[in-house]
Amino acid sequence: MNMLFPQIVAGLSNGSILLLAALGLSLTFGQMGVINNAHGEFMMAGAYTAYVMSTLIGNKGVALAVALVVGFVVSGLLGLLLDVALLERMRSRPLDTLLVTFGVSLVLQQLARDIFGATPVYAAAPEALTNPVTVFGYSFSAGRLFIFILSIVCVAALYAVLKLTPLGRQIRATSENRDLAEVSGISTRTVDHVTFFLGSGIAGIAGVALSLLNSISFNFGTTFIVQAFLVVVAGGVGQLKGAVIASFVLGLCQSAIELPTSASIGQVAVFLIVVVFLQFRPQGLVAIRSRNLA
Amino acid sequence: MKKLTTMSPAEFAATYKAWIGTVIAVLLILLAPSVMSVYNLGLLSKYLCYAMVAVGIGLAWGQGGMLTLGQGLFFGLGAYVMAIHMKLSDIGPGQVPDFMAQYGITEVPGFWELFRNPVIAVIGVAAVPGAIAALLGLAVFGRGVRGAYFAILSQALVAAFSVLLIGQSKTTGGTNGLNDFKGFFGYDLTDDANKQMIFYICAFLTLAMVLIVWWIRRSFMGDLIIGVRDQENRMKFLGYNPASIKVFAFSLAAMFAGIGGAMFVPVVGIISPSDIGVTPSILMLAGVVIGGRTTLLGPVVGTLLVRFAETQLSEAYPSAWTYIEGLIFILIIAFVPMGLGQFKGLWPWVKEKIGLGGAAAAGAAAGAAEAVAGAGPAAKTTSPTTAKAVNA
Numbered sequence: 001m002n003m004l005f006p007q008i009v010a011g012l013s014n015g016s017i018l019l020l021a022a023l024g025l026s027l028t029f030g031q032m033g034v035i036n037n038a039h040g041e042f043m044m045a046g047a048y049t050a051y052v053m054s055t056l057i058g059n060k061g062v063a064l065a066v067a068l069v070v071g072f073v074v075s076g077l078l079g080l081l082l083d084v085a086l087l088e089r090m091r092s093r094p095l096d097t098l099l100v101t102f103g104v105s106l107v108l109q110q111l112a113r114d115i116f117g118a119t120p121v122y123a124a125a126p127e128a129l130t131n132p133v134t135v136f137g138y139s140f141s142a143g144r145l146f147i148f149i150l151s152i153v154c155v156a157a158l159y160a161v162l163k164l165t166p167l168g169r170q171i172r173a174t175s176e177n178r179d180l181a182e183v184s185g186i187s188t189r190t191v192d193h194v195t196f197f198l199g200s201g202i203a204g205i206a207g208v209a210l211s212l213l214n215s216i217s218f219n220f221g222t223t224f225i226v227q228a229f230l231v232v233v234a235g236g237v238g239q240l241k242g243a244v245i246a247s248f249v250l251g252l253c254q255s256a257i258e259l260p261t262s263a264s265i266g267q268v269a270v271f272l273i274v275v276v277f278l279q280f281r282p283q284g285l286v287a288i289r290s291r292n293l294a
Numbered sequence: 295m296k297k298l299t300t301m302s303p304a305e306f307a308a309t310y311k312a313w314i315g316t317v318i319a320v321l322l323i324l325l326a327p328s329v330m331s332v333y334n335l336g337l338l339s340k341y342l343c344y345a346m347v348a349v350g351i352g353l354a355w356g357q358g359g360m361l362t363l364g365q366g367l368f369f370g371l372g373a374y375v376m377a378i379h380m381k382l383s384d385i386g387p388g389q390v391p392d393f394m395a396q397y398g399i400t401e402v403p404g405f406w407e408l409f410r411n412p413v414i415a416v417i418g419v420a421a422v423p424g425a426i427a428a429l430l431g432l433a434v435f436g437r438g439v440r441g442a443y444f445a446i447l448s449q450a451l452v453a454a455f456s457v458l459l460i461g462q463s464k465t466t467g468g469t470n471g472l473n474d475f476k477g478f479f480g481y482d483l484t485d486d487a488n489k490q491m492i493f494y495i496c497a498f499l500t501l502a503m504v505l506i507v508w509w510i511r512r513s514f515m516g517d518l519i520i521g522v523r524d525q526e527n528r529m530k531f532l533g534y535n536p537a538s539i540k541v542f543a544f545s546l547a548a549m550f551a552g553i554g555g556a557m558f559v560p561v562v563g564i565i566s567p568s569d570i571g572v573t574p575s576i577l578m579l580a581g582v583v584i585g586g587r588t589t590l591l592g593p594v595v596g597t598l599l600v601r602f603a604e605t606q607l608s609e610a611y612p613s614a615w616t617y618i619e620g621l622i623f624i625l626i627i628a629f630v631p632m633g634l635g636q637f638k639g640l641w642p643w644v645k646e647k648i649g650l651g652g653a654a655a656a657g658a659a660a661g662a663a664e665a666v667a668g669a670g671p672a673a674k675t676t677s678p679t680t681a682k683a684v685n686a
Contacts, residue, residue, distance in 0.1 A: 103623025110616040264461020282437040
């Protein structure tokens, strides 16, 4: 029990990090079929926003709060620009978006290197988040606890937007049947732009939050992107539920395997788990039932 | 088929273009060492190693529709098999490489010992990547995993592989990789004559791979691969197993990548995880993107071009080169998805417009049509207009 509890906490914490990184991807990939390789760089943009805010604003707590909002807008606008300029013309060949966005990620990384330099920087975290907090006699990193709560809040907010608002209804309608949505008077074009803005914005929030744990450099996003993609694949396309379950299961698996072996074995094992899992559910954890062959 | 004596030169060229192409390629390869310095020959050999990977990507992605972002895995497997063999023959039996000695290891591990034998090593550089690709292919294609899912899995696989290489540094050399080789199957690597021989090996291997792909494209198997790319379900209803066709193309591509990786080691003299990570793996696609994924020669030409440009520009303007790399992917995929291959239909079209017409143009058009058959009717009919739009 004494060993198990910290293990579970570490796993949940890893899971929440994965979830934050994968949430926006899950939205853009799931709803639009766009595979955004630049998602990691949108996270990087969020992280650098946190850094800039922490240098501009004296109060660290206020800086973080402002950075969360500004990071969302900055990354969201980057995503919107990408969608309007490039991805819109590629709706008929979704697989190619993967390579185009890879090009975008190369350019954004180099831009960051040219603007902020190659050496990593740190966003000063509020003191409340740097000290450990003690709950039930165990001490936790407050930063990780904050990320855990933030990931839950983000999921809840996104879920509410998708299920309760007219916009969410339009997003779901577009992803389920684009033509039918169009003839029902929904501008699928606008819906796509808004969806992409939201998904990219969430990447910005993730970047701000994860800058609490990591140093910020031009390759900030590459540390998360591959595993975030795995979460989306394992969770199933188009369902938030799948992404949430997959993040936490993979997070728990990873920390469980890492303990007796090493971090590198843990990452390899997570990959193998996903491949084996896809043997049983090729469409991922939560698949939309369809009689469609393709 | 007409008799040779009654053929016009244009008809002759169209009928025997594969033979003519092969002869020209062989002549170019044989002539290259006499017009290039040893240093440039070494660079060209390195580009050819990447070209081998690109030929495989052209088959798997262009023909088969499998966007593989993980060719670095197979490249790396081939390279490490070769590097292990070369290291072992450098140090002789009973010894361990320096980096292992630093960790206090006194005996080389089993998977090293396996490749001490030169025959097993040569077979291994193709067989190991091929077998792993086949296993992975059977697992994922058999369950209908395709498209973006497959791309993401292949990317994750290469990420896991490079993490594993770095993590297991006691037996793999970690981030430093394996380097400082002296001999290549008993031949001294510093000798210029041997460097020239290695260039010949690289060049003829690339040519052989192009010819294999050319032969597959003309065979019934080539039609099956394209059929699975464009209409997987219809192929299923016709009684074919799409999975086995895909596994064939994917494994062959993996073997090409493995052989390319294996030659990379004697040419460049080092293999490390930084040569095969996620980003290097996607960059292996750059040449294919430029040259045209569905064309036969496009991947080779594109790869040679982009690697040449890389050498020329990356040292003088490292940051500019990264922007160019990014823009290659952005602009070409978004606006000229078939790469240089898209301009193939342009020449007959121009000829027709300026009123050259006649048998020569018809022959060229037929040749071009045959060559871009993989691109499908849509690409054929749209290419002149698209190209015009880009030019304008």
